[in-house]
Amino acid sequence: MALLTLADAKAQLDIVTDGHDTELAAYVDGVTSAIEAHVGPVENRSVTETHDLPASGARVLVLRQTPAVSLTSVVPVLTGGVVYDVAGLDLDPSTGEVRLLNGRRLYGPLRFVYTAGRGTVPATINLAARIMLQHLWQTQYGAARGAGRADDFDATQPIPGWGYAIPARVLELLEPFKLPPAVA
Incomplete structure (x- = not known):
């Protein structure tokens, strides 16, 4: 496309x-x-970016490139960090806001791989x-x-x-x- x-x-x-x-x-x-x-x-592309989070975690994280079509993976940057299953995350495509579906906090730093674009x-x-x-x-x-x-x-x-x-x-x-x- x-x-x-x-x-x-x-x-x-x-x-x-x-x-x-x-x-x-x-x-x-x-x-x-x-x-x-x-x-x-506009054209779909894969984006990889790292987000540092406060030690207390964050309920919402905002991706840098919007619109965002889908999340591919969210992995810790540091060994031993929390691995997040993308099925347990909610992505608002227009704002790039990412939240845990269970309402808990995200802890990082995290590396996000996602598709940005419009489909x-x-x-x-x-x-x-x-x-x-x-x-x-x-x-x-x-x-x-x-x-x-x-x-x-x-x-x-x-x-x-x-x-x-x-x-x-x-x-x-x-x-x-x-x-x-x-x-x-």
Whole structure:
């Protein structure tokens, strides 16, 4: 499952030849990274991260990458620590919160292996990726190459935190999927 495939990119740009495939692949990768910086992982991937917990334990632990599709394993970092069966854990996919089903505390440090992503790509996120790709391609090749006219794709004002690379319409499409504010 990909956020945006080469075939999607070629269809959006009305490209029917293979002459730009290598360059387009780089654009697809760049668009994917930029979109995921705003909404979190879209394409499913395995993530491994270590969490230190207070000596008194924790009732809730929050994974760093959300959404989280599933837990694969939770093992102690230190020899002799508690091993947790993932069947005994509750994962809230949207927040990444992990709790023991029995209500007890988690003790660590623990190494979590999980799948982050969305399972399927929402159509709105795919559309946002296509529009962003078209915008970036236009800045490379201009209106004469069939990627659109220099009109509403022009980014005449930078978007705070995003510069000129992401048109406001893309951010508007991504708004319902954006990550919550980070807590340090």
